[in-house]
Amino acid sequence: MIFTNVSWRLAEGEEVEYTPVGFGGRVAVREVQVRADRYPVFNLMDRAVKQTGLTRPTINAIFRRMRDDQKQRLLENPEGFATVFIGEVRSALADHVTARLEFLPDEGAPPYDxxxxxxxxxxxxxxxxxxxxxxxxxxxxxxxxxxxxxxxxxxxxxxxxxxxxxxxxxxxxxxxxxxxxxxxxxxxxxxxxxxxxxxxxxxxxxxxxxxxxxxxxxxxxxxxxxxxxxxxxxxxxxxxxxxxxxxxxxxxxxxxxxxxx
Incomplete structure (x- = not known):
């Protein structure tokens, strides 16, 4: 019977290697560096379009004009970045609409009973x-x-x-x-x-x-x-x-x- 070394991952960043008793019987633990670009899939554009009513090109243009260090926060904390980003876009849009909104008299039926x-x-x-x-x-x-x-x-x-x-x-x-x-x-x-x-x-x-x-x-x-x-x-x-x-x-x-x- 042939035995070989066995290794498994217990948690992210840690790897354990086991050698069978017949071959010295030892357990070795080593740290594994996690790649910095391994992030969950997060579609900021679709979410921002849905919550602001703006088009994808408009949202993309706003994002592209941000500083690089601000964009990096999307990778570090996608959910937190999206909440702040969409909130700021909605606030600016609301101010824009408020400043330009106009009303016209309507001679039709009263809107209230x-x-x-x-x-x-x-x-x-x-x-x-x-x-x-x-x-x-x-x-x-x-x-x-x-x-x-x-x-x-x-x-x-x-x-x-x-x-x-x-x-x-x-x-x-x-x-x-x-x-x-x-x-x-x-x-x-x-x-x-x-x-x-x-x-x-x-x-x-x-x-x-x-x-x-x-x-x-x-x-x-x-x-x-x-x-x-x-x-x-x-x-x-x-x-x-x-x-x-x-x-x-x-x-x-x-x-x-x-x-x-």
Missing amino acids: LGEIFPPKRSFPQKELLEAGPRGLYNLVQKDSDVEKHYVDAIRQEGDAIVFYFKFPPGFKVHLPAIIGNYNPDWGVARVDRAGRTEVRTFVHETKGTTELSKLQFPNERRKILCAQKFFAVIGVTYLTIDPKKVSGWWEPVTEQSQIE
Whole structure:
């Protein structure tokens, strides 16, 4: 009977060789260098095309313009690189779309069923309710934060200058491109303007606790607000992001809108 040496791989980077007892009986362990180019197959291009909606040549052109040391990270950590790469491409694309998006008035049928969005009776979580006062569209109004509580207090102090106000229900959406996401505004207000003549003016308010869009926590919040400025301007409604602690003067005409920085 003929015996030969036997070797096997226990783990990546380690190899064990065994010699039968009749031939000295020894076990030798040696380290094996792993080739640096042995990586799992990972199709970045297909994944980026699917998640951004851009064409393969566009994604390829973006990748080719990256520095060599940045491209090397794809080999070192494919999943991590793809997450960051696609996220940055989507963010740049969303800013591009936001800056160039335009709205046109549509004389067709209303896109919403007002009876469904504003039913005669509504139910709310009991713990989040505030008294709306005599000018509320409903006798109670839902608040989701202390910022909104300050807003309701400020609106109620306006007295009979307010014709009515309400919080937009979740079913009301300003439809925007998917890369940005649909927008649900915060508040609708009708106020009497007594400057020279009595005129009811309509407003949509966004209450974020700051009027500086660059300080918002999520980039898409800023993008949605910038799109909403354009949308409501087309239909003749004054749209404002306001600080509830500094409400005085919010009904004054607005001449400028914030731009993407």
